[in-house]
Amino acid sequence: MLKIKNLNVFYGGIHALQGISLDVPKGKIVTLIGANGAGKSTTLRTLSGLVKARDGQIKLDGEEILGLPSNEIVARGVAMVPEGRKIFPNLTVRENLAIGAFQRNNKAEISKDEELVFTLFPRIKERVSQKGGTLSGGEQQMLAVGRALMSHPKLLTLDEPSLGLAPLLVKGVFDIIKHIHEEGRTVFLVEQNAFAALKLADYAYVMEVGKITLQGTGQELLQNDQVRKAYLGG
Ligand SMILES: Nc1ncnc2c1ncn2[C@@H]1O[C@H](COP(=O)(O)OP(=O)(O)O)[C@@H](O)[C@H]1O
Ligand SMILES: [Mg+2]
Known part of the structure; x- marks a missing residue:
């Protein structure tokens, strides 16, 4: 579904992504793990059209999306749950959800997705009229995931949801991601919580200062000595 090839991103003189390549096959959960500053958020932000790349390819179902504006990338089925949630504190929960669906106009399908969000997150349903800023951290994370689902994405990307x-609550978030995946969505998960992410993932990539240094199935990386030492506490 998603193929990233030889992607290079610079922030001024900082070479933040140094020719990274990775695949997210349809129907799978793929995770990208790595320490703070490795380039994980930059990868997701470039995929979402928020950061410009120097060169490389990002193909979604065979079509180049690199360089498209971010609203067009959402319209093609890529949704992001950004790092730090970024919900709108002064809008109600329902208004926050509606923002996720801003490019859609089929009301029946939008309300179907709203029902799905309410089924996944009963606590969000109970709080639809409340201001986003009054929710707890865990509830805000649910709302951020719910908002992303409101665009009816085929690829859901999440930046450190835990x-x-x-x-x-961390366990709750990973259970939800699993559930969303079981409903047929493809998931690309960025995490520092390597253990939880690797347990969930079909396939995983390890990133260190702008490069992919290791890859394998979630199980393989959980057993890998280097990964155990660097990310799983030995
Ligand atoms: N807006 C920015 N301007 C300049 N440098 C940035 C910016 N965002 C990130 N960086 C730098 O790019 C590198 C990768 O950052 P980031 O993708 O946020 O890493 P991660 O999400 O893995 O913690 C870091 O060295 C960071 O300081
Ligand atoms: Mg980050």
Whole structure:
């Protein structure tokens, strides 16, 4: 579904992505793990059209999307749950969700997706009229995932959804990602929580300072000595 090839991104003189290549096959969960500053968010932001690349390819179902404006990339089926959630604190939960669907006009299909979000997140349903900013951190993360689902993406990308959440909520977030995947979505997950991400992933990439340094199935990387030492605490 998604193929990234030889992607180079610079921030001024910083070579943030140094020729990275990766694949996210249809129907799979693929994860990208790595330390702070490795380039994980830059990868997702470039995929979403928020950061410009120097060169490389990003193909979605065989079509080049690199260089397209971000609204066009959303329209083609790529949704992102950004790092730090970025919900709108002064809008209600329902308005936040509606923003995810801003490019769609089939009301019946939009309300179907809203029902799906409410089924996945009953706590969000109970709080539809509340301002986004009054939700707890975990609820805001659910809302951010819900908002992304409202664009009816074929590829859902998430940037460190577990960041800043209490351990119990972290498990909840990973359970939800699993559930969304079981409903037929393709998932590209960026995480620093390597253990939880590798347990969930069909396939995984490890990124270090702008380069992909290791790859394999989630199980393979969980067993890998280098990964265990660097990311799983030995
Ligand atoms: N807007 C920016 N301007 C300049 N440098 C940036 C910007 N965003 C990220 N960087 C740098 O690019 C590198 C990769 O950052 P990032 O993709 O955010 O890493 P990660 O998400 O893996 O923590 C880091 O060295 C970071 O300091
Ligand atoms: Mg990041």
